[in-house]
Amino acid sequence: MNQHSPNQLFKSMSPLSVHDIIHVWETGQNQHPLDKALTIISAAHPEIPRGELAKLTIGHRDKCLLELCERNFGSKLKGFAECPHCSEHLEVDMSTTEFRNLKDSSSDKNGDTLEYNIGDIKINYRLPNSIDLAAVAECKEVKSAYNLLVERCFVKAASNEKEITINQLSDDDIDKLAVYMTESDQQAEILLNLQCMACNHTWQITFDIVTFLWKEISDQARRLLQEVHTLAFSYKWREKDILTMSPVRRKYYLEMLT
Numbered sequence: 001m002n003q004h005s006p007n008q009l010f011k012s013m014s015p016l017s018v019h020d021i022i023h024v025w026e027t028g029q030n031q032h033p034l035d036k037a038l039t040i041i042s043a044a045h046p047e048i049p050r051g052e053l054a055k056l057t058i059g060h061r062d063k064c065l066l067e068l069c070e071r072n073f074g075s076k077l078k079g080f081a082e083c084p085h086c087s088e089h090l091e092v093d094m095s096t097t098e099f100r101n102l103k104d105s106s107s108d109k110n111g112d113t114l115e116y117n118i119g120d121i122k123i124n125y126r127l128p129n130s131i132d133l134a135a136v137a138e139c140k141e142v143k144s145a146y147n148l149l150v151e152r153c154f155v156k157a158a159s160n161e162k163e164i165t166i167n168q169l170s171d172d173d174i175d176k177l178a179v180y181m182t183e184s185d186q187q188a189e190i191l192l193n194l195q196c197m198a199c200n201h202t203w204q205i206t207f208d209i210v211t212f213l214w215k216e217i218s219d220q221a222r223r224l225l226q227e228v229h230t231l232a233f234s235y236k237w238r239e240k241d242i243l244t245m246s247p248v249r250r251k252y253y254l255e256m257l258t
């Protein structure tokens, strides 16, 4: 990842083309969210092997997705939520400027070693990436997921300056470290404060950029295919030619059909 440091990735990112949008949508349909995220970033960076993108920490991955979301759909985002108190359906307006903490807090240090102390034990670990989370996703129990995550991301540990192995950590230490590890990638979490217009209830939700961006891409892909269908049906034009047209021209032809 040296030649493709996370910050360089964001700078060189261009919006997805209509072809990319449709390709991502048809490829990612039945993929796990971890793979969907990589499919989206791969479309923006086809020159980087997918295996390399999978090594981005989850925080850096999400930063990439947020950047891409902004470049394709603008900085004003619209989402929906249900009030947990009165079940009212709310429209949530968000601005990517609210997520600046996430975008600006990023260092350029993907995969750097971090430190966590439990009593006199000093543990060095790295932040989890997509490959780690995919491995952990297969665990059936939380306990085995914690163990695997720590095993994968553990770098070294010392107790009173004396090096110890991962096997010398207690179950309790492993649990603490696993929780800390997932929480310490602060860039990976965006919290939104919501208030219900109907009952004034306030609560907090986690904004999931993968789900959000996937929905935006799916909606746009379906809209594009609908346009292709209408124009191809009426004018007998080819899909490729319709998609190569500028959105303005496509819209003009569509308006003439209504």
Ligand SMILES: [Zn+2]
Residues within 6 Å of the ligand: 083, 084, 085, 086, 087, 088, 196, 197, 198, 199, 200, 201
């Ligand atoms: Zn409510």
